[in-house]
Amino acid sequence: METKKRGDLLINGFGSSNGGSFNSVSINGKGTVTGDVECSDLDFNGSGSITGNVVVNHHAQFNGHGKIKGNMESQFLTVEGEAGVTGNLIVKKLKVSGKANVGGKIKGDEIEIKGRLTVGEDCEAEMFKAESQFTIGGLLNADLIDITIFADCNAKEIGGQTILIKQKNSLLGFFKPFARNQLKSECIEGDKVEIENTIAGIVRGNHVVIGANCEIEVVEYSGEFTMDKNSIVKDIRKI
Amino acid sequence: MSNKNKDGNFTSVTVLCYTLYMKGVFMMSEELISKKDLLDLAGISYGQLYRWKRKDLIPEDWFIRKSTFTGQETFFPKGKILERINKIQYMKENLSLDELADMFSPNIADLQLEKDELVKRNIVSNTVLDIYLEIEKGGPTFNFSRILEVYVLEKLLQSGEINLDEGKMLLQVLLENKSLIRQKNVELVFTRKLGVSSCLLLINTENFQFERSTKIVVQLSLMACMEEIKSKLL
Numbered sequence: 001m002e003t004k005k006r007g008d009l010l011i012n013g014f015g016s017s018n019g020g021s022f023n024s025v026s027i028n029g030k031g032t033v034t035g036d037v038e039c040s041d042l043d044f045n046g047s048g049s050i051t052g053n054v055v056v057n058h059h060a061q062f063n064g065h066g067k068i069k070g071n072m073e074s075q076f077l078t079v080e081g082e083a084g085v086t087g088n089l090i091v092k093k094l095k096v097s098g099k100a101n102v103g104g105k106i107k108g109d110e111i112e113i114k115g116r117l118t119v120g121e122d123c124e125a126e127m128f129k130a131e132s133q134f135t136i137g138g139l140l141n142a143d144l145i146d147i148t149i150f151a152d153c154n155a156k157e158i159g160g161q162t163i164l165i166k167q168k169n170s171l172l173g174f175f176k177p178f179a180r181n182q183l184k185s186e187c188i189e190g191d192k193v194e195i196e197n198t199i200a201g202i203v204r205g206n207h208v209v210i211g212a213n214c215e216i217e218v219v220e221y222s223g224e225f226t227m228d229k230n231s232i233v234k235d236i237r238k239i
Numbered sequence: 240m241s242n243k244n245k246d247g248n249f250t251s252v253t254v255l256c257y258t259l260y261m262k263g264v265f266m267m268s269e270e271l272i273s274k275k276d277l278l279d280l281a282g283i284s285y286g287q288l289y290r291w292k293r294k295d296l297i298p299e300d301w302f303i304r305k306s307t308f309t310g311q312e313t314f315f316p317k318g319k320i321l322e323r324i325n326k327i328q329y330m331k332e333n334l335s336l337d338e339l340a341d342m343f344s345p346n347i348a349d350l351q352l353e354k355d356e357l358v359k360r361n362i363v364s365n366t367v368l369d370i371y372l373e374i375e376k377g378g379p380t381f382n383f384s385r386i387l388e389v390y391v392l393e394k395l396l397q398s399g400e401i402n403l404d405e406g407k408m409l410l411q412v413l414l415e416n417k418s419l420i421r422q423k424n425v426e427l428v429f430t431r432k433l434g435v436s437s438c439l440l441l442i443n444t445e446n447f448q449f450e451r452s453t454k455i456v457v458q459l460s461l462m463a464c465m466e467e468i469k470s471k472l473l
Binding site: 124125126141142143159160161162186187189190191201202204205206220239 | 274275279284285286287288289290292293311
């Protein structure tokens with residue numbers, strides 16, 4: 001395509017630039033870009049920031065610290081370090097090893113989090129896999145939700161087909177933590193729900209398995225239901 | 240707008256009505272169904288519902304959150320959601336979800352079709368097409384708003400609900416309000432009183448009433464027409 005003819009934007013050391021259309025954008029050191037950016041690849045090493053909306057046609061990679069004040073759209077986004085997007089993030093495949101902070105919503109196909117994720121609004125994907133701590137202000141909606149709790153997790157609502165929430169197996173089992181890490185949600189709805197260490201208002205599903213250390217107000221199920229004796233469920237209803 | 244005949248009498252009067260869209264009132268007037276009952280009634284699973292929501296097959300503002308004695312519950316406008324689910328279930332057999340999502344979105348941006356193609360796809364008959372082109376005086380390539388106009392004309396003329404003169408009036412209204420029709424919720428109403436017909440476009444209207452002697456000949460949602468056309472295109 002005509003992206004071949006476009007120039008590259010390269011900032012080494014301190015620098016700043018205006019936005020525009022580029023082939024590849026690479027910031028090494030500390031760089032600031034003001035204005036909307038469209039490029040085929042984006043690479044932040046060190047500390048980079050863009051004020052404006054960003055469209056990346058291929059791959060975006062944040063090593064170190066990257067901040068985007070606006071919306072971001074990309075095919076792939078890999079975060080190793082810290083990333084902040086103040087608007088919405090639309091991405092096919094998102095991989096976070098480190099920390100990501102999104103002010104608006106995330107829409108994607110595959111989301112894989114190892115580390116920490118904060119989302120202001122909804123988080124939608126086909127597959128959401130997290131071994132992490134996260135906070136989601138709206139609905140976490142994915143076909144497959146696979147969460148391993150590493151630290152306190154929060155989501156206003158969780159919905160999808162298969163929802164698996166489990167505690168990280170601790171190698172030092174006898175080192176019982178003083179405060180247990182838990183996942184909190186107002187409402188969990190799915191066809192297959194298997195949860196552990198969860199505090200929830202209501203859990204609805206067809207096949208519901210409540211593992212250890214859960215505190216749930218109401219469980220509504222239509223198919224099978226099993227419950228661990230270490231959990232508290234105030235009300236169980238079969239529909 | 241008005242059309243005067245040679246004697247100076249009104250043969251037809253066209254009125255455009257604009258009504259403010261009030262969300263609260265709209266919700267009150269509609270019957271709601273809870274998510275649980277919906278899944279039961281439609282025979283779908285949570286996974287499907289959430290998947291359709293992700294693909295924007297079900298609009299965000301149909302999800303109405305209310306607190307009940309069991310905590311938060313999500314409700315839907317019953318008529319709309321059941322109709323939409325029926326459509327999705329009917330069409331998903333030969334379409335992918337992404338194609339479906341395009342169908343339910345109100346705009347098809349860059350669609351261009353030749354007039355022969357429209358006839359072939361059963362959107363319009365040759366006779367009506369000729370009438371349309373004669374009045375509108377446009378070229379043989381149709382974009383989506385022109386397809387919509389010709390489709391509405393075809394639909395009403397073929398059903399015999401309006402005559403040719405009324406068809407011309409209808410087209411005039413549609414053509415003069417092209418930009419409005421692109422908005423979300425436009426309804427077309429055709430009335431007749433003492434043999435005088437008039438044509439209205441209602442934009443985001445919740446409800447309307449006429450005096451008793453006015454007969455509503457046709458009431459047609461242009462949104463629904465767009466969806467019908469899209470289903471013929473695919």
